[in-house]
Amino acid sequence: MKTLVLGSQSPRRKALLEMAGCSLILRPSYADETLEPSVPADEAAAYLAEQKSTALQLERNEVLLTSDTVVSIDGDILGKPADRQDARQMLERMSGRTHQVYTAVCLRSEEGRRTFTTGTDVSFYTLTDEEIDHYLNTDEPWDKAGGYGIQGKGGLFVREIKGDYYNVVGLPIARVIRELKEFGVSIH
Numbered sequence: 394m395k396t397l398v399l400g401s402q403s404p405r406r407k408a409l410l411e412m413a414g415c416s417l418i419l420r421p422s423y424a425d426e427t428l429e430p431s432v433p434a435d436e437a438a439a440y441l442a443e444q445k446s447t448a449l450q451l452e453r454n455e456v457l458l459t460s461d462t463v464v465s466i467d468g469d470i471l472g473k474p475a476d477r478q479d480a481r482q483m484l485e486r487m488s489g490r491t492h493q494v495y496t497a498v499c500l501r502s503e504e505g506r507r508t509f510t511t512g513t514d515v516s517f518y519t520l521t522d523e524e525i526d527h528y529l530n531t532d533e534p535w536d537k538a539g540g541y542g543i544q545g546k547g548g549l550f551v552r553e554i555k556g557d558y559y560n561v562v563g564l565p566i567a568r569v570i571r572e573l574k575e576f577g578v579s580i581h
């Protein structure tokens with residue numbers, strides 16, 4: 394049986410895999426996450442998931458999972474906000490509109506590598522300045538693509554989603570479990 398190795402520092406990815414019944418070991422990846430500005434968002438997520446994979450060593454009998462989540466609006470990619478002003482601009486941009494969240498997952502074993510990307514459309518209510526200010530005083534925006542967390546108070550901004558909710562949180566877990574089985578990982 395194969396050992397699942399999670400190449401991620403994201404506590405959410407670990408929690409989702411464990412919730413789904415995966416035993417895993419952690420091997421965080423510190424790949425360079427710089428992007429060419431013109432790359433489409435779904436391709437950017439796939440590129441970064443593969444970069445994170447390439448940065449890690451793989452032993453025999455291991456399946457390595459790396460992943461990347463980006464938010465996209467008007468063809469621009471929103472990563473994690475650099476500071477308060479950046480986070481404010483992101484939230485103002487998404488206010489009253491629909492954006493896309495892409496999570497790419499790269500699975501790698503000695504037999505080969507497979508990368509797949511899942512998109513979810515998220516529509517926000519129109520946000521007031523007060524709501525945005527209040528949200529920026531929480532610890533939610535800083536480690537998250539687009540500067541919000543749907544699983545926290547950021548969920549209060551959401552009018553509608555189309556697609557997998559868990560994909561927005563950072564891992565489309567139902568699809569991932571199916572793909573992991575194909576790679577020979579046992580799920581309990």
Ligand SMILES: Cc1cn([C@H]2C[C@H](O)[C@@H](COP(=O)(O)OP(=O)(O)OP(=O)(O)O)O2)c(=O)[nH]c1=O
Nearest residue numbers: 401402403461462537538541542543561562563
């Ligand atoms: C939009 C959105 C993103 N996110 C998170 C998912 C990702 O963890 C994060 C985007 O950063 P990523 O670079 O995808 O992941 P990470 O830095 O957390 O972990 P690692 O690179 O080690 O795998 O934003 C939420 O938790 N909720 C949300 O609603």
